[in-house]
Amino acid sequence: MTYxxxxxxxxxxxxxxxxxxxxxxxxxxxxxxxxxxxxxQMIERTTRxxxxxxxxxxxxxFVFAPPA
Amino acid sequence: MATAxxxxxGWSRATIIWxxxxxxxxxxxxxxxxxxxxxxxxxxxxxxVVDRMTGGRIVLIRRAAQAPRWVVLTxxxxxxxxxxxxxxxxxxxxxxxxxxGVLALVLAWSPTGKRPQRPAAAYRxxxxxxxxxxxxxxxxxxxxxxxxxxxxxDSFPTVSVLLDPFLEWPLGRLLFTAAWLVGGLSLLxxxxxx
Numbered sequence: 001m002t003y004x005x006x007x008x009x010x011x012x013x014x015x016x017x018x019x020x021x022x023x024x025x026x027x028x029x030x031x032x033x034x035x036x037x038x039x040x041q042m043i044e045r046t047t048r049x050x051x052x053x054x055x056x057x058x059x060x061x062f063v064f065a066p067p068a
Numbered sequence: 069m070a071t072a073x074x075x076x077x078g079w080s081r082a083t084i085i086w087x088x089x090x091x092x093x094x095x096x097x098x099x100x101x102x103x104x105x106x107x108x109x110x111x112x113x114x115x116x117v118v119d120r121m122t123g124g125r126i127v128l129i130r131r132a133a134q135a136p137r138w139v140v141l142t143x144x145x146x147x148x149x150x151x152x153x154x155x156x157x158x159x160x161x162x163x164x165x166x167x168x169g170v171l172a173l174v175l176a177w178s179p180t181g182k183r184p185q186r187p188a189a190a191y192r193x194x195x196x197x198x199x200x201x202x203x204x205x206x207x208x209x210x211x212x213x214x215x216x217x218x219x220x221x222d223s224f225p226t227v228s229v230l231l232d233p234f235l236e237w238p239l240g241r242l243l244f245t246a247a248w249l250v251g252g253l254s255l256l257x258x259x260x261x262x
């Protein structure tokens with residue numbers, strides 16, 4: 001039961017992410033799509049490197065890093 | 069090359085927030101015993117703080133950031149293939165993911181051209197929405213992790229635990245690596261290069 005609730009929590013957030021992106025694609029002048037927003041944030045070096053670091057860590061953590 | 073990017077000195081709100089996020093990430097990784105992850109994030113924070121304090125004067129390799137698209141794509145695809153098909157958690161895996169990290173850092177260090185233009189309010193709404201969703205997701209996962217190591221065990225799965233069976237499946241690992249690489253190359257705007 002607990003497992004299902006935790007899993008459902010992830011899926012609910014991912015569902016909201018999907019809906020947000022759908023709205024952004026349909027109304028980009030109301031809410032910018034994720035990719036464009038990130039590109040805008042990446043104007044500054046610190047944010048650019050920070051976002052790229054977060055992306056790289058996902059690969060490091062999920063594909064390579066051995067289980068703790 | 070035309071550019072709207074800034075590498076000027078300064079402590080904007082976005083800079084402070086991102087350094088705080090990376091610091092928090094470093095602290096969390098060290099707390100949970102992932103020493104290598106913690107040290108990587110700590111090193112990155114130190115480098116970014118020094119870069120800001122010295123007015124953006126840290127220069128990595130200037131010319132590498134100008135590498136043509138085919139060179140970047142071929143290098144990334146080759147390393148991605150090694151990452152996808154070599155034994156998981158092995159030495160080749162470590163070399164490939166490290167090389168991809170260095171490549172990404174070098175490419176991200178320099179400006180990469182003009183950015184899209186939409187109303188400022190659209191970007192602000194998007195940033196708020198995605199920040200809220202991202203923080204919620206991270207808090208949920210952190211909660212699951214803390215509960216799992218505090219006696220809850222397998223009843224509180226983290227994302228790693230949920231993804232692991234998929235990543236142990238060779239095709240799943242290949243698909244994940246490909247999607248991850250395409251995402252990173254898009255962030256680096258590699259498709260806009262000549």
